[in-house]
Amino acid sequence: MKPTFDPTQYKITAKANWNTVASEYHYNWADKKIGPFKSTGEIVKLANIRPDDKVLDVACGTGVVSKEISQCLGPKGLLVGIDLSRTALGIAKGTISFQNSNFVEMDAENIGFNFKFDKVTCQYGLMFFPDSSKVLESIRKILNKDGMLVVAVHGLAEDVPYFSTIMKPILEYIPDIRPAGTPTVHRFGNPKDLESELAGAGFEHVTVTRYDHAYEPGTFEEYWEDYMHSTANSIRSKIQSHGQETMNKIKQGAQKNALRYEKNGNLVFPWTVLVASGINR
Numbered sequence: 001m002k003p004t005f006d007p008t009q010y011k012i013t014a015k016a017n018w019n020t021v022a023s024e025y026h027y028n029w030a031d032k033k034i035g036p037f038k039s040t041g042e043i044v045k046l047a048n049i050r051p052d053d054k055v056l057d058v059a060c061g062t063g064v065v066s067k068e069i070s071q072c073l074g075p076k077g078l079l080v081g082i083d084l085s086r087t088a089l090g091i092a093k094g095t096i097s098f099q100n101s102n103f104v105e106m107d108a109e110n111i112g113f114n115f116k117f118d119k120v121t122c123q124y125g126l127m128f129f130p131d132s133s134k135v136l137e138s139i140r141k142i143l144n145k146d147g148m149l150v151v152a153v154h155g156l157a158e159d160v161p162y163f164s165t166i167m168k169p170i171l172e173y174i175p176d177i178r179p180a181g182t183p184t185v186h187r188f189g190n191p192k193d194l195e196s197e198l199a200g201a202g203f204e205h206v207t208v209t210r211y212d213h214a215y216e217p218g219t220f221e222e223y224w225e226d227y228m229h230s231t232a233n234s235i236r237s238k239i240q241s242h243g244q245e246t247m248n249k250i251k252q253g254a255q256k257n258a259l260r261y262e263k264n265g266n267l268v269f270p271w272t273v274l275v276a277s278g279i280n281r
């Protein structure tokens with residue numbers, strides 16, 4: 001029987017996964033402002049944070065967006081970050097010194113506040129929410145009139161080969177690695193899909209801007225090791241259960257896919273990011 005997608009089980013796995021990888025994610029990627037994290041500053045700039053704003057950072061993770069927001073806020077401002085991962089929230093708490101900040105363990109699909117925010121940000125989170133429309137609708141409800149949402153998502157598979165170079169051969173040899181219907185990182189990678197997702201939730205004046213960054217993971221071996229260790233953390237044991245021969249075939253497939261991105265022995269991946277904004281009228 002083919003496995004079916006179960007949103008609750010998916011979130012339990014996601015929480016455990018982010019608890020495991022949060023530290024490496026923060027110190028090896030997000031905090032270094034490399035690859036897709038070159039957009040972090042753009043999101044905060046677009047949100048035009050004012051000193052007195054109340055700001056919610058949804059799926060704040062280890063707090064790289066929250067940190068930049070906190071630097072725009074004054075003593076009357078408020079910053080709240082929510083995430084599923086307690087470990088990620090712990091890193092955010094430990095690295096952000098702004099006094100009026102709170103980092104809370106909360107599922108974005110069950111946002112509950114008894115006051116409203118002026119701005120909401122969400123960097124690389126929207127695609128992970130099984131019911132993303134429900135999340136956007138609930139964000140609109142906790143935004144003040146004329147309040148603004150800014151989200152960032154990864155581009156399509158062909159525009160973010162860091163993921164697809166290894167994921168394609170994994171899917172070739174283990175098609176049911178994830179139950180059908182599991183959200184993918186590229187889910188809102190098409191600007192039209194992202195725009196209609198925000199507009200469908202009732203946001204007005206929706207804009208989508210494309211950024212084309214680059215990410216250099218080193219040699220193919222370094223890329224493979226890092227990907228299998230952290231990015232593929234939640235599916236690694238399932239891949240390994242198919243045996244060494246399958247693992248070797250996946251690696252060969254990935255190496256072939258990676259060839260076109262090789263420059264002088266190192267890989268240079270393009271990395272498209274979409275940043276969208278919408279207003280709650």
Ligand SMILES: C[S@@+](CC[C@H](N)C(=O)[O-])C[C@H]1O[C@@H](n2cnc3c(N)ncnc32)[C@H](O)[C@@H]1O
Nearest residue numbers: 018030059060061083084085107108123124128
């Ligand atoms: C790629 S990280 C992005 C973190 C942060 N926004 C950043 O830009 O570094 C994705 C985050 O989404 C969080 N997440 C996934 N599903 C969630 C949900 N349903 N509710 C809240 N957070 C969620 C994960 O725990 C993880 O920290």
